[in-house]
Amino acid sequence: MKHIRIIAKDIKELPPLPEVAQKVFSLLHDPKSNVQDLVKVIQLDQAMTANILRLCNSAYFGLKRKISSLQEALVLLGQKKLHEIIMTDSSNKYYKKAGLGYNLEKGELWKHSVACALLSQILVQKTGLPEDPFLFNAALLHDIGKVILSTYVRTEYDQIIRLVKEQQYPFLQAEKEIIGIDHAELGARIAEEWNFPEALVEAIAQHHVPDTENYISCTVHLCNLMTIMMGIGTGYGLADYGKDDVMKKLGLKEKHLESCMVELWDELQQAEELLKY
């Protein structure tokens, strides 16, 4: 509990997501709003423009010709993909160094986050789950709390692991018991601080213990479990509950999980540029 006050200060000091990310959120809220405004904001930042174009031209998107402007990217990839690229580019910096406290090598938390985001879209495409404009972002940012909490988990690691090993605590509950806050709750506080839409705040807060009525939380919960099962950002291990009622609610079966895992593996082979950090 001794850390709580310092953690609250850390949240305030974390540099907020760039303005373009906020623009994306407002566009997602109001699809009629003008996407050209977004392009204008990005163009003011040369480094970001260059980075976004690099991602657009990566093998993952498989474009036949090289694109050299955001306008072209918008035409060829569409607004949805462009939003996803912008969010991926904007959140990259937070995950760069984080994860050590969670027994993750540098870059693994980033890979886990991108893999979850890609998997969320695979689930939608392959299983017919409904599209939701915030799903990709929720999956990408679900572990944002670890960016701050990693340092504290590292300090208290032995105590946390003792609860996991000896008393069969899920990792999340052990975090909360020892540090006073878990990474899901902390992530939601960061999301609030950054004025994220309510749907995102809730999904981040609930990604380990989802409310079955909340579609985004349930889907992100699944994506998180599937990626750690595949060994992507697994860290200490799989000390987490798998919720069968989430599967029932989403109408999914074992075979859906397996075929989506196969698809994710395939996509990750193409996603080298996205996974750079």
Place this chain on the structure above:
Amino acid sequence: MASKLVVSIADMCVSNDPSAVLITYSLGSCIGVSIYDPVVKVGGLLHLMLPESKIAPDKAEKNPCMFADTGVPLLFKEAYKYGADKKRMIIKIAGGSQVMDASGFFNIGKRNYMALRKIFWKNDVLINKEDIGGNVNRTMCLEIGTGHVYLKVSDREEIEL
């Protein structure tokens, strides 16, 4: 100097280079299968992801290492090319972790293990050593020169399997 060859997820490697160490990281519900013929000193390591290829036959054709039922035969066939013999093969497996209370949908680790046992049983092959299940994360490596298999489980010290 040992040359470290990393076996990624849904990947395998076979070698007869005595200085080679085959290593695979982050086995969650996936299983690492190590085979070794001590006479010709040939070994292989497979990192399989799922039990059965029928879930995605096209992907299995592209990458058989993804599945137990297509990856294991390929691993053995590759080792035979270097002169390994099935009867001499020492087999060690690790991984197959589960999330907590994985009663139904999330028991992929257990199903990977059952699929492997079935394949080995059918082919009259014994699993010599195994470290399976729990909710831990494993890293596994095979030294081609000695046939020793080492295992690192979550944050514990490395042990020999």
